[in-house]
Amino acid sequence: MELTSSQQRRAVAAVVSVASALLALLTHEPSGLLVAVATVGICIGWKAGLAAVVAASSISAAILLSPEYGTENGLARFAAFVCGAFGLWLVVKIFRTIGFYDRAYRGAGPSNSDTPGLGWSAYPDGRLRFLNAAALEYVGVTAKEMREITDADDFSWLRFVHPDDVEASLARWQHSLETGEPMIEEKRLRRFDGTYRWFRDTGVASRDERGQIVGWYGHTEDIDDQRKAEAALRQSERELRLLVDTVPTMIWLMTPAGLPYYFNKRFVDWAGIDSAKEEPRGTRQFASHVELFHPDDRAAVKAVFQKSFARGEPLQHKGRLCRKDGEYRWIDSRFEPLRDEDGTILRWYGVNFDIDDEVRAQESLRLADQRLARALRAASLAELSVSIAHELNQPLQAVVANAGAFQRWLNADPPNFNHASRVAQKIFKNADAAAQVISRIRALFGKTEGELHAIDLNAVIRDVCDLLGDRLASSSVKLDLHLDPCLPSTTADHVQMEQVVLNLVRNGIEAMEDVSISVRDLRIASRRQNDGTVEVEVRDRGRGLADPERIFEAFYTTKPDGMGMGLAICRSIVEAHYGRLWAENVETGGASITFSLPIRAADPTKNPPPRP
Structure with missing residues (x-):
């Protein structure tokens, strides 16, 4: 038995x-x-x-x-x-x-006295038979005391187990005794100083040639530091996940092949992605994500994304993405690869910025600038009508006078065809001058975009001064021109440059209306700078500017009947030509408004017509 x-x-x-x-x-x-x-x-x-x-x-x-x-x-x-x-x-x-x-x-039979960590063995019925020196040292008992403890109770080792782990540990041990299956569990064991540390206890059965269990042998490994490190890692991961989910941008991750497998909470809430129904990691097809883009953008998005993934290059792309409410909004997408030490791509990080409000604001601003430009040109029409009539009157009067002379030379007896021929050439020339005046006026007040040509800013200044000659004379303003005879030409729209100079000269005239006639001096200068730009300065002798920078704001004006749009449109035009416009007060009195333009050769493929 x-x-x-x-x-x-x-x-x-x-x-x-x-x-x-x-x-x-x-x-x-x-x-x-x-x-x-x-x-x-x-x-x-x-x-x-x-x-x-x-x-x-x-x-x-x-x-x-x-x-x-x-x-x-x-x-x-x-x-x-x-x-x-x-x-x-x-x-x-x-x-x-x-x-x-x-x-x-003393090693009779199988022994684990030299096993690293805490080693033990037990009888087939589960009674503890052996603890190695490390285990005895940990619990703080001698071999004799341990023998007395094991003689007193079959499961006396439970006194060293944390009270919260006793029930589960005993259940696992009895299950292994009944089934012969290995026992693997994690529990807290009391050290000799009364502190508890986590251990992973592993016990396996030893069998004889008939398969009968003749003993149990186990190894108890200290995993307290490992569990603390894992707990700290889990806490760090939770904090990182919280940071990723709360950062005010949409973040998503992709496999090296570009297959999305993670979307942060903000992306899920924005796009309405059901994370519970998402495919397993890395199996979500990229086409299903492309479907979120606007139908007009899908082909371009797919092409640029696949090109970037194939080359492993960072990517920045703007497109319209469908929000969960069905509205398409402009999104700025950026992707960066994460590489290992060998340069192999491990994953892709992507961020999406909702820039729809910014894009719409920019479009609204562009349309407002266009409307302001047309409004400014329309507001100047009444003021320029007198000067335009004067400019047209001269070539038209010349045409009438030359036509009469032509008729007299033909009616002479005998007819003087030589003089008539010369007079006819003058008629053609005067008619062409009138046509050019009409062409400039139509371009100035039309809605067509400007065209870039190589222009001479000195010639533009002279044309504007001729156009405002009557205004200068009626306002008793002395005109002082200091134009650089070697000023190089630059690429710009002729009509828009005339508009800028016209506004600056007219503002200079109006700035001196309330000063003495003796000091009304308007100085216009052109010069070349060493930084590859040309400058045009209009300086008056008025009372100066209260806020030199604010005068370029739309609808800001110091005139009782002013609209506050002229200088704002001027700055828009200059900046559209990649230039700069600024104002400053002059120490000797008055104000100076200057604009600069880069010296550029005419190349319509590289310099598209500016849109002020």
Whole structure:
């Protein structure tokens, strides 16, 4: 019969002891009590064996000192019995002590005393049989104390387990004992100083040639630092995830092939992506993401994305993306690859910025600039009508006068065809001059875009001064021209440059209306700068500017009847030509407004017509 637990062995020991005691009493032979002493000492323990020696001695005294035995013979046999029982108990104690050390702590049979970490072994029934030196040192007990603990209780090792882990640990251990399956668990064990640390306990069964379990061997690894590191890593990941989800932009990740597999919360909320229905990591087809773009943008988006992914180059793209409410909004998308030490792409990081409001604002500003430009030109029409009529009057009067002379030369007797031919050439020239005036006026007040040509800014200044000649004379303004004769030509729209110069000259005239006639001097200068630009300066002798920078704001004006659009449009025109316009007060009195333009050759493919 195989006894698989200490309770069974102790029950058998008790039965054998009681039977031997009864047999000794019935036969009046105390030597049978030695069997009880040996049984109790071997199966129960040496302390119980010593108690059995005392009990057996008492029973033997009652038997040997009875009237059936003589006194001398009884005392001698009693003394011999006591010595024999005590000797038997001593032999059992020595046998148990040496056996425990030999089997458990001196390598009898399979041993894990040299196992790194905490090593242990147990009997087939689960009773702890061995702890290596590291385990004994950790729990703070000696081998002798551990042997006493294991003799007292089959599961005495549970006293070293954290109270919260006892129930689960015992359940796993009993499951392994019943099934023979390996036992792997994580639990907290008490150290000798009372602190608890996490351990991973692994126990496997050792079997004989018949497959019967002959013991359990285990290794307990300290994983407390690892668990703390993992907890810190999880906390860091949670904080990073919280940061990624709360940052005010849409973030998404893609595989090296460009397949999306992660969208942050802001992207999910914005686009209405159902993350619960998303395909597994890296399997979402890129085409399904392209479908979020506007139908007019999908082909271009797919082409530029695939090109960037194939070359491994960063990408910035603007397109219209569908929001969850069905509205398409302008998005600025940027992608950057993450590479390892060898340069291999591990993943792609993408961010999306909603720039729809900015794009719409820019478009509205551009349309407003166009409307302001047309409004400014329309507002100047009444003021320029007198000068235009004067400019047209001269070539038209010349045409009439030359036509009369032509008729007289033809009616002469004889007709003077030579003089008539010369007069006809003058008529053609005057008519062409009138046509050019009309052409400039139509371009000035029309809605057509400007055209870039190589222009001479000195000629533009002279034309404007001729156009405003009557205004200068009526305002008693002295014109002082300082034009650089070597000024290079630059590429610009002729009509728009005339508009800029016209506004600056007219503002200079109006700035001197409330000053003395003797100081009304308007100075216009042109010059070339060393930074590859040409400058035109219009300087007046008025009262100066209260805020030189604010005068370029739309609708800001210091005139009672002004609209506040002229200088704003002038700056828009100049900046559209890649130039600069600024104003400043002059120390000697008055103000100076200057604009500069880069010196550029005419190339319509590289310089598209500006849109002020």
